[in-house]
Amino acid sequence: MDRTTPKLSDVARMAGVSEATASRALSDSQLVREKTRLRVAQAAELLGYVAHGAARALASRRSGTIGAVIPTLNNAIFATSVNALQQSLAQASYSLFLASHEYDPKTELEVARRLIERSVDALVLVGTDHDPALFAMLEKFRVPYVLTWAIDRQRRHPCIGFDNRASAIEVARHLLDLGHRRFAMICGIGAHNDRVRERVAGVRDALRSRGLQLGEQDLIEKPYSFAAGGEAMREFMRRPQRPTAVICANDVHAIGAHFACAALGVEIPREVSITGFDDMEISALLRPGLTTMRVPKAELGRAAAEYLLERLKGHEIDAPEPLQVEWVERGTTAAPPD
Amino acid sequence: MDRTTPKLSDVARMAGVSEATASRALSDSQLVREKTRLRVAQAAELLGYVAHGAARALASRRSGTIGAVIPTLNNAIFATSVNALQQSLAQASYSLFLASHEYDPKTELEVARRLIERSVDALVLVGTDHDPALFAMLEKFRVPYVLTWAIDRQRRHPCIGFDNRASAIEVARHLLDLGHRRFAMICGIGAHNDRVRERVAGVRDALRSRGLQLGEQDLIEKPYSFAAGGEAMREFMRRPQRPTAVICANDVHAIGAHFACAALGVEIPREVSITGFDDMEISALLRPGLTTMRVPKAELGRAAAEYLLERLKGHEIDAPEPLQVEWVERGTTAAPPD
DNA sequence: ATGAAAGCGCTAACAT
DNA sequence: ATGTTAGCGCTTTCAT
Numbered sequence: 001m002d003r004t005t006p007k008l009s010d011v012a013r014m015a016g017v018s019e020a021t022a023s024r025a026l027s028d029s030q031l032v033r034e035k036t037r038l039r040v041a042q043a044a045e046l047l048g049y050v051a052h053g054a055a056r057a058l059a060s061r062r063s064g065t066i067g068a069v070i071p072t073l074n075n076a077i078f079a080t081s082v083n084a085l086q087q088s089l090a091q092a093s094y095s096l097f098l099a100s101h102e103y104d105p106k107t108e109l110e111v112a113r114r115l116i117e118r119s120v121d122a123l124v125l126v127g128t129d130h131d132p133a134l135f136a137m138l139e140k141f142r143v144p145y146v147l148t149w150a151i152d153r154q155r156r157h158p159c160i161g162f163d164n165r166a167s168a169i170e171v172a173r174h175l176l177d178l179g180h181r182r183f184a185m186i187c188g189i190g191a192h193n194d195r196v197r198e199r200v201a202g203v204r205d206a207l208r209s210r211g212l213q214l215g216e217q218d219l220i221e222k223p224y225s226f227a228a229g230g231e232a233m234r235e236f237m238r239r240p241q242r243p244t245a246v247i248c249a250n251d252v253h254a255i256g257a258h259f260a261c262a263a264l265g266v267e268i269p270r271e272v273s274i275t276g277f278d279d280m281e282i283s284a285l286l287r288p289g290l291t292t293m294r295v296p297k298a299e300l301g302r303a304a305a306e307y308l309l310e311r312l313k314g315h316e317i318d319a320p321e322p323l324q325v326e327w328v329e330r331g332t333t334a335a336p337p338d
Numbered sequence: 339m340d341r342t343t344p345k346l347s348d349v350a351r352m353a354g355v356s357e358a359t360a361s362r363a364l365s366d367s368q369l370v371r372e373k374t375r376l377r378v379a380q381a382a383e384l385l386g387y388v389a390h391g392a393a394r395a396l397a398s399r400r401s402g403t404i405g406a407v408i409p410t411l412n413n414a415i416f417a418t419s420v421n422a423l424q425q426s427l428a429q430a431s432y433s434l435f436l437a438s439h440e441y442d443p444k445t446e447l448e449v450a451r452r453l454i455e456r457s458v459d460a461l462v463l464v465g466t467d468h469d470p471a472l473f474a475m476l477e478k479f480r481v482p483y484v485l486t487w488a489i490d491r492q493r494r495h496p497c498i499g500f501d502n503r504a505s506a507i508e509v510a511r512h513l514l515d516l517g518h519r520r521f522a523m524i525c526g527i528g529a530h531n532d533r534v535r536e537r538v539a540g541v542r543d544a545l546r547s548r549g550l551q552l553g554e555q556d557l558i559e560k561p562y563s564f565a566a567g568g569e570a571m572r573e574f575m576r577r578p579q580r581p582t583a584v585i586c587a588n589d590v591h592a593i594g595a596h597f598a599c600a601a602l603g604v605e606i607p608r609e610v611s612i613t614g615f616d617d618m619e620i621s622a623l624l625r626p627g628l629t630t631m632r633v634p635k636a637e638l639g640r641a642a643a644e645y646l647l648e649r650l651k652g653h654e655i656d657a658p659e660p661l662q663v664e665w666v667e668r669g670t671t672a673a674p675p676d
Numbered sequence: 677a678t679g680a681a682a683g684c685g686c687t688a689a690c691a692t
Numbered sequence: 693a694t695g696t697t698a699g700c701g702c703t704t705t706c707a708t
Contacts, residue, residue: 053456055701057392058684073421083411098436118391259623285597393685396700
């Protein structure tokens, strides 16, 4: 933005008012007469005036900007969430700063710091697992924030999410009720990822309550990719004592497992049941369709925006209620063989 | 950011230097003695100082911020691209403003305007189809920009992309060479989407050069979803005179079509050949695997970042060369029946 | 309802 | 190599 660019003083001069009035007129302050508001608006229009956000932010101490730090966009579930978040924010004239950390906590701290430096009015994070230094910064700079995709049992942080553990318990129960006894699980990397750990814990809880447990070998952690899900599944199917139910902590792995079974000639659900988590569009198209726990991906983004927007209006809003997940039973689950 | 937050003057005082020196020390300017640089750094560290980006932007006329306006994140190809873009920018200490417009040109203009208002140092756009008012703004505010996912034949705009038309011609040629004569095509909504129109034009060109053409009925435009691709395919398969080759302008539609065939009991590629465009991870997993034109999604994001970063360094860089696409022949293509 | 004036926190000449 | 000084373009008291 250089010298040739019209600034507020130009607009003011053209409209024949002071800068202060022009400023008020443009921010729709009720303090200006409709007639002068119009004159200013016309002058701005005519000059092609665009406010200088940095100057405005410096003077007003608000940037009109919200940051989001997510693991990655290479997972459709986050992409969907972020898309909804951005759209909701845009409706309220807020812009979204997006940063991803690819599951590295140090990167996360660094990018979050940079967003704070950019004067974001608020920050969206994913999950509850974060460097204490990050929470300290948030506190120090008084940046409102919300954690998403999880709930905080200690209620120390505002969360827009759902109970990953309870949801996973529900998944396991469905399988247990079908009569399964030999379980295996495929999940993402648990380190620095509370969602994964909670889902695994939920499955363990459910099994334990029926006198079962997940052996050391029965849990495979993999990065998120269809291929990785397939590899894990092949590993399980290679064993002399195959599991009859493979619980996947996310749909990406489940879909990979599904394809692997097709390639292996393993019949789903007759020989093995598979469950996913998240519910992606494609999960419904597979044959048999993937049984999964649907999570409200877009709703998460929308709700996070809504919560933050309310807070930024100064409303001391209640800690939001957990969102609901939904068990979607399709064709990959059935009673175990025999 | 409020009164309690440490500012540069606090750092300066603590380090026993002037604000100017503190400023220089923190921006690694070579003008300060190593010893004082260290003192300042320590003071900043101790105080938990974080620069005020808006103030810095106002004074320096650079925001350290780049904007991207994309159609949507609900299409994995853009998500992948944006992810790579963001990561490349972060490495250079730039932050990414992300906005999507869901294929609405008015929304695009509006969000772009807002990004310019946020003082982005540069802007990334998708495609060549944009409101002239948008290009005018870019010009007026001297915002460097780059168009992605396409090339500009008139060479009026810098582009990081590939030749959609030539790529589509190549797709059609492969099918023609296999002996296909009855074609149909599924694509996204062409209005305001040059990538779609170019791909369709490419197919038409290729057919025409062999004395064929795509009838009015043989082209179905649909929003992007697996389901929509399936619907279009069902429509084609319902016809008395079925096409022997269905060219999809993107993998999402192709995958939907693939699943529809499975549901319909239509055998691919014996009864019908299908081709995609983009190459998504799942395309390789389908049985038969989807034959498609691979586009360098992550590379697009990286290259866009690289180009803009160079320009922002003041280097007058050449208009970048088109990127290469790659024909990936898998199992959904074969000679037509009979 | 409008104007005058004082910054917001930082950088960048310009000095030295 | 460091300090002094003048803004960057806007908002916001405080007057009137």
